[in-house]
Amino acid sequence: MNKNLAYRVSIVSIIVNIVLxxxxxxxxxxxxxxxxxxxxxxxxxxxFSTVVVMIGIKISSKEADKEHPYGxxxxxxxxxxxxxxxxxxxxxxxxxxxxxxxxxxxxxxSSVIAVPGVLALAxxxxxxxxxxxxxxxxxxxxxxxxxxxxxxxxxxxxxDALSSIGSFAGIFAARMGLPVMxxxxxxxxxxxxxxxxxxxxxxxxxxxxxxxCCPETVEEISNVITxxxxxxxxxxxxxxxxxxxxxxxxxxxxDGTLPLNDAHDIAESVHDAVEHKFPDVKHCMVHxxxxxxxxx
Numbered sequence: 001m002n003k004n005l006a007y008r009v010s011i012v013s014i015i016v017n018i019v020l021x022x023x024x025x026x027x028x029x030x031x032x033x034x035x036x037x038x039x040x041x042x043x044x045x046x047x048f049s050t051v052v053v054m055i056g057i058k059i060s061s062k063e064a065d066k067e068h069p070y071g072x073x074x075x076x077x078x079x080x081x082x083x084x085x086x087x088x089x090x091x092x093x094x095x096x097x098x099x100x101x102x103x104x105x106x107x108x109x110s111s112v113i114a115v116p117g118v119l120a121l122a123x124x125x126x127x128x129x130x131x132x133x134x135x136x137x138x139x140x141x142x143x144x145x146x147x148x149x150x151x152x153x154x155x156x157x158x159x160d161a162l163s164s165i166g167s168f169a170g171i172f173a174a175r176m177g178l179p180v181m182x183x184x185x186x187x188x189x190x191x192x193x194x195x196x197x198x199x200x201x202x203x204x205x206x207x208x209x210x211x212x213c214c215p216e217t218v219e220e221i222s223n224v225i226t227x228x229x230x231x232x233x234x235x236x237x238x239x240x241x242x243x244x245x246x247x248x249x250x251x252x253x254x255d256g257t258l259p260l261n262d263a264h265d266i267a268e269s270v271h272d273a274v275e276h277k278f279p280d281v282k283h284c285m286v287h288x289x290x291x292x293x294x295x296x
Contacts, residue, residue, distance in 0.1 A: 009141045010054045017046045031117030039167045056149045076149045077204040083152035084201035095190025124168035131161035155196045162189045210240040230266035232291040245282035256290025263288045
């Protein structure tokens with residue numbers, strides 16, 4: 001993993017979140033908007049999330065050592081799970097607050113709500129634009145680095161953008177005399193955030209329990225193996241995800257009368273071809289069995 005790119009994205013994220021949270025807090029106070037002040041707190045919480053990403057990436061990129069001979073890639077999955085949990089809690093908090101307000105309206109309960117100023121609307125628009133841009137910026141780096149933790153952080157930016165959309169809708173509706181729309185928007189946003197958190201957590205968990213890669217990739221690897229000179233058959237192939245990297249165990253068949261050195265050369269060509277063709281493969285183990293024509 002390119003740590004420099006990951007750190008650069010994380011540092012940009014921290015700076016943007018600090019500046020944006022201060023801007024929204026000031027706008028919320030001046031415009032008397034509770035929704036905008038809550039949105040500012042949400043942005044400030046993203047700073048903590050990004051710090052978790054940086055720690056996860058730093059640990060996962062450490063070289064293998066005596067205690068961890070297979071490396072530390074799974075630490076990034078743990079960071080992604082932590083971020084997914086934070087994202088889920090954030091979504092539930094937004095949805096629960098909106099749901100309580102809706103129930104209050106249904107019961108006929110009402111309270112005097114201060115009408116927020118136009119500055120709060122402007123702050124919401126700025127927040128939506130900035131956080132959506134940060135989502136695409138972070139998402140691009142996450143895909144390039146195949147980083148689950150960075151992808152989780154990208155969705156945290158998207159959740160903040162969705163939260164700001166809810167704030168904008170609520171502030172606008174409050175100024176138009178329909179404050180309940182803020183709460184309805186919050187519940188809808190909660191569902192989107194919860195689904196994103198679930199997808200991130202599921203992907204991270206799969207990568208910590210040795211789940212195999214997709215069938216399409218297994219087929220592509222199999223085709224590369226059988227195309228190598230000297231390979232007479234593919235007896236077995238197993239794959240497992242280890243963090244963002246892939247481990248492959250292969251059993252090939254070759255002419256049983258070949259000298260050991262020649263059989264080793266065939267295995268080595270398979271090993272090199274797989275690791276060259278598939279950059280995600282961290283380790284490839286090749287075992288050679290004698291080809292048995294009678295079993296075919």
